Amino acid sequence: MTHGLRIRKVGNLVAMALSGLATCIGLGILAAILWTLLSRGVAGLSWSVFVESTPAPGSHGGLANAIFGSLLMTALGTLIGAPIGILAGTYLSEYGRDGRLATVVRFINDVLLSAPSILIGLFVYTIVVATMGHFSALAGAIALSIIVIPVTVRTGEDMLRLVPVELREGSAALGAQSWRTITGVVYPAARNGLLTGILLAVARISGETAPLLFTALNNQFFTHRLDRPMANLPVVIFQYAMSPYEDWQQLAWTGALLITAFILVLSVVARLIARFSAGSGTQAG
Amino acid sequence: MSRIETQARRDALIEAAFKPATLLAAVTVLVVLAGIVVGLVHGAWPALVRFQWRFLTTATWNPVTEVFGALAPLYGTLVTSTIAMLIAVPVAFGIAIFLTETCPRELRAPIGTAIELLAAIPSIVYGIWGLFVLAPILQHHVQPWLIGHPGKWPVIGKLFAGPPFGIGILTAGLVLAIMVLPFIAAVVRDVFLTVPRSLKEAAYGIGATRWEVIRDVVIPYTRGGAVGGIMIGLGRALGETMAVTFVVGNAYRISASLMAPGTTISAAIANEFTEAVGDLYTSSLIALGLLLFVITFTVIALARLILMRLERRSGRRT
Numbered sequence: 001m002t003h004g005l006r007i008r009k010v011g012n013l014v015a016m017a018l019s020g021l022a023t024c025i026g027l028g029i030l031a032a033i034l035w036t037l038l039s040r041g042v043a044g045l046s047w048s049v050f051v052e053s054t055p056a057p058g059s060h061g062g063l064a065n066a067i068f069g070s071l072l073m074t075a076l077g078t079l080i081g082a083p084i085g086i087l088a089g090t091y092l093s094e095y096g097r098d099g100r101l102a103t104v105v106r107f108i109n110d111v112l113l114s115a116p117s118i119l120i121g122l123f124v125y126t127i128v129v130a131t132m133g134h135f136s137a138l139a140g141a142i143a144l145s146i147i148v149i150p151v152t153v154r155t156g157e158d159m160l161r162l163v164p165v166e167l168r169e170g171s172a173a174l175g176a177q178s179w180r181t182i183t184g185v186v187y188p189a190a191r192n193g194l195l196t197g198i199l200l201a202v203a204r205i206s207g208e209t210a211p212l213l214f215t216a217l218n219n220q221f222f223t224h225r226l227d228r229p230m231a232n233l234p235v236v237i238f239q240y241a242m243s244p245y246e247d248w249q250q251l252a253w254t255g256a257l258l259i260t261a262f263i264l265v266l267s268v269v270a271r272l273i274a275r276f277s278a279g280s281g282t283q284a285g
Numbered sequence: 286m287s288r289i290e291t292q293a294r295r296d297a298l299i300e301a302a303f304k305p306a307t308l309l310a311a312v313t314v315l316v317v318l319a320g321i322v323v324g325l326v327h328g329a330w331p332a333l334v335r336f337q338w339r340f341l342t343t344a345t346w347n348p349v350t351e352v353f354g355a356l357a358p359l360y361g362t363l364v365t366s367t368i369a370m371l372i373a374v375p376v377a378f379g380i381a382i383f384l385t386e387t388c389p390r391e392l393r394a395p396i397g398t399a400i401e402l403l404a405a406i407p408s409i410v411y412g413i414w415g416l417f418v419l420a421p422i423l424q425h426h427v428q429p430w431l432i433g434h435p436g437k438w439p440v441i442g443k444l445f446a447g448p449p450f451g452i453g454i455l456t457a458g459l460v461l462a463i464m465v466l467p468f469i470a471a472v473v474r475d476v477f478l479t480v481p482r483s484l485k486e487a488a489y490g491i492g493a494t495r496w497e498v499i500r501d502v503v504i505p506y507t508r509g510g511a512v513g514g515i516m517i518g519l520g521r522a523l524g525e526t527m528a529v530t531f532v533v534g535n536a537y538r539i540s541a542s543l544m545a546p547g548t549t550i551s552a553a554i555a556n557e558f559t560e561a562v563g564d565l566y567t568s569s570l571i572a573l574g575l576l577l578f579v580i581t582f583t584v585i586a587l588a589r590l591i592l593m594r595l596e597r598r599s600g601r602r603t
Contacts (some may be wrong), residue, residue, distance in 0.1 A: 029403065087306060087310035114521065118554055123320060126324040126327065150314070153314060238411055
């Protein structure tokens with residue numbers, strides 16, 4: 001083997017080893033975070049976490065009001081945001097296509113998709129909280145829905161475009177109007193993809209903290225009123241983790257474990273649905 | 286009127302309404318972004334009128350005397366994001382190379398998914414992990430070494446001066462690096478996969494090693510897409526809030542040392558907004574938000590333009 005070739009081979013080995021090392025770093029961090037969450041979070045896991053409300057420092061309590069608030073605001077945010085997002089995705093895929101408006105909407109949507117979520121919190125504060133005069137769960141849900149919209153627009157358009165054009169033509173040839181083709185043929189064909197997009201959006205917003213800080217705020221007590229401040233897991237975790245009280249910090253770890261487990265399960269389910277539909281979905285195309 | 290006629294009329298009504306409804310939803314996207322701009326400018330107006338350009342050049346942030354300047358948080362945002370990119374970009378490229386070239390085929394999907402799951406973990410979890418796990422490690426093991434060795438070198442020694450706090454600009458940069466890593470790795474992996482097989486095989490055919498193919502064929506071919514991916518990551522790092530708020534130290538000062546506590550734009554807003562008293566204070570915080578919007582919008586828009594142009598070229602979305 002010549003000297004030059006040996007140097008090139010060693011260089012190749014070093015580069016490949018470094019790429020493996022980089023991947024080990026990424027996987028190692030994931031493992032380290034999950035391990036910390038499990039080891040610190042499980043210790044505080046008990047029935048009272050799910051049935052008692054957030055305590056005053058030093059007294060016993062749970063996260064029931066925060067879990068309820070998070071579920072409610074996540075559900076509301078999705079119910080507001082997902083239909084708008086999917087309709088907008090429908091416009092981009094079925095009507096706008098490569099038109100100028102569609103191009104602009106697509107571009108702005110991509111910007112919105114990566115916009116810092118704290119700015120969405122500030123925006124909703126100025127239009128909802130400042131107008132109503134107080135923090136409210138509704139404002140929190142609106143802030144979350146603004147994060148849902150760009151996610152579902154993007155996945156919605158991508159998934160609808162995967163539906164073979166022959167299906168639309170077949171439907172049109174039978175005399176169906178465009179809304180019937182879309183709701184009766186295109187949506188059902190893209191059902192799993194749309195569902196995946198919505199699940200990913202739910203996963204994205206259920207851990208969001210910054211948009212809730214100035215909208216839903218927090219509430220020490222259990223409430224179901226949408227016009228009042230409402231406890232939610234991310235803000236409680238933030239507040240309790242930064243506190244000097246050990247029982248509050250324990251609740252923060254338990255809350256973090258619950259939220260992460262929820263999100264990871266959702267993400268994995270979403271991927272399984274996507275893979276399942278890719279395997280057995282429409283064959284034409 | 287027969288049932289069929291009623292049905293036909295109803296269908297015609299829906300047909301007439303359906304497209305405008307989708308159009309309205311699409312326009313909502315534009316309205317939301319316009320609303321964010323208008324809302325931020327409106328809220329920031331009193332502070333902008335009061336401080337004008339001095340808002341950008343003043344390092345003071347004093348709620349008592351009501352003098353507010355964005356320099357310290359702006360500095361913190363830029364420095365933490367720079368640290369994050371310096372660490373995350375090489376590692377992300379390593380992961381992308383591993384996933385597209387080195388990794389055994391059966392392991393590609395599971396490892397790729399694991400890296401993507403890293404992106405799904407909420408930022409607040411990175412925050413408490415950074416504060417309770419990473420910061421103590423840095424404080425007791427890494428920072429004393431940095432102070433003892435590079436801290437004694439000329440010129441760059443200033444970057445590593447001072448006591449080991451654990452939290453601070455450097456820690457925030459590290460946590461940000463971990464957070465943006467999966468985003469960059471995912472985009473870079475996807476653009477690496479767009480390289481035509483024939484190009485790579487031609488290079489292998491003339492005897493190139495794997496690393497040479499990556500360095501001389503894959504990376505030049507995907508330069509635009511990779512830059513787009515890096516800038517998306519940068520946009521995230523600049524605007525990330527919760528993870529940074531936990532570990533940055535929240536001190537309004539600009540120090541040469543990376544180990545000193547500092548603050549960032551998003552951390553300042555998150556910490557102070559609900560407690561701010563007085564219109565000028567609130568308005569100054571919204572002005573910080575406007576500044577953050579301008580910076581991130583520029584970065585993200587540039588990234589998207591680059592990626593969009595590539596998509597048009599290659600005929601697929603990345």
